[in-house]
Amino acid sequence: MLFITNRFPKQSIRTRIGRKFDFDLNDNAPSNSxxxxxxxxxxxxxxIGSVEFLSRLKTASYRQxxxxxxxxxxxxxDVFKGAEEFQALCDKKKKKEVLVVPLIWPCDNDFGIVQDYWDDQKAADSSAYSFARVMEKFLYWRNSEAYNPHTDPCFKRINILAHSMGNRVLRETLAAWNRYDLADGVPLIFRNTFLVAADIVNESLQEGNRGELICHASRNVVVYFASDDLALRASKASNLKNKIASRRLGHTGPEDMRLTPANVYxxxxxxxxxxxDHPKGHSYFRSGRKQGQPGLVFEHIFETLLSGRVFPEDEFRRTTIIREE
Structure with a gap:
């Protein structure tokens, strides 16, 4: 499985193609590399390095x-376990359709430098600068005549699935990329962006707010939320302790759909x-009642990946409720 990370390795931070890479789990600070x-x-x-990595994605037998x-x-x-489960579910639905690529940022391991939820937020924010470099590397590679000549362009569709605080990583990455590297705003680069149990404020996607760039960079932005998500309830309590009073996007959905861009569902x-996902109700986007069997949330995500449309039966529909019969 291919992956990108800004966690520190036990080895040198200097890139060496082909070397062994070991995560330093005692160091949970985000690397600039x-x-x-x-x-x-x-x-x-x-x-394997960025050029080999992107070339492998281009030549992979998967369509997306x-x-x-x-x-x-x-x-x-933990990340690989979840990504491999999602990959297996995708392959079960349709082989060679979706290739899952984890982006791993530094989290608490109970004894590292970063010790709690609040510091994980800081790690998420700090990771934005390094992952903005990933976006720049991708644009350079995509536009390079050496790697993508006009006779052999890359036709892979790119999608994002951000879970929980990963939504904060995505939001801040686009904000940092836009601020430091782009002249005319973020490009439309993602076909579908799935925001699952998003641990960001529920006004984030509104026009003029920091998360609006997610909408600019995506054809479709799909928000999956649940009011009884216990992990986000703990998140809200932690934010209140730190004097931030706002409901989470993954609890309520957008605060006011009328103020969000039209491509938000x-x-x-x-x-x-x-x-x-009993009892937390937080990681509900992979398997359903039985491990290895797709749940209805996964089914909706996968159908959106296949069609590129959130509600293909009704082009004006923007909301739905998932229920088991």
Whole structure:
């Protein structure tokens, strides 16, 4: 499995193609460097570099790429476990359709430098600068005649799935990229962006707010939320402790759909989130009632990936509720 990370390795931070890469789990500070790697076995990783990484994505037999940005309190092997489960579900639905690529940022491991939820927010914000470099590397590679000549362009569709605090990583990455590297705003680069159990304020996507760039960079933005998500309830309590009083996007959906761009859609998952992920009701976007069997939230995500449309039966519809019969 290919992946990108800004976690520090035990080795030097200097890129060396082909070297062994070991995560330093005692160091949870975000690195300014980014590493393009491949998981080759159980806790075995190799650094392959950005050019080889992007070339492999281009030549992969899969039609689409799904970048997976995980939430807080996830160690690398936790991220791989979730990504591999999602990959298996995709392959079960349609082989060679969607290739899952995790983007791994530094989270708490209970004894590292970053110690709690609040510091995970700081790590998410700081990761924006390194992942903005990833966006720049991708644009350079995509526009390079050497790597993508006009006779052989890259036709892969790119999608994003951000879970929990991974939404904060995505929001801040686009903001940093726009501020430091772009002249005319972020380009339309993602076909679908799925914001699942988003741990950002519920006004984020409104016009004029920091998360609006997510909408500019995406054809479709789909928000999956559940009011009884216990992990986000803890998030809200933590933010209140730090004097930030706002409901989370993953709890309520957008504060006011009339103020969000027209390409934002919402999916209420309140009836299934605790069935699929008991008791937290937070990671409800992969398997359903049985491990390895797709849930209805996954089914909706996958159908959107296939068609490129959130509600293909009704072009004016923007909301739905997922229920099991």
């Amino acid at each position: 980014v590493f393009f790697c491949e998981k080759t076995g159980d806790q075995a990783y190799t650094e 790429i799904l970048i997976y940005i995980h939430g807080f309190s996830n160690l690398p092997e 919402t999916v209420d998952c309140d009836d299934v989130n605790n069935i699929y």
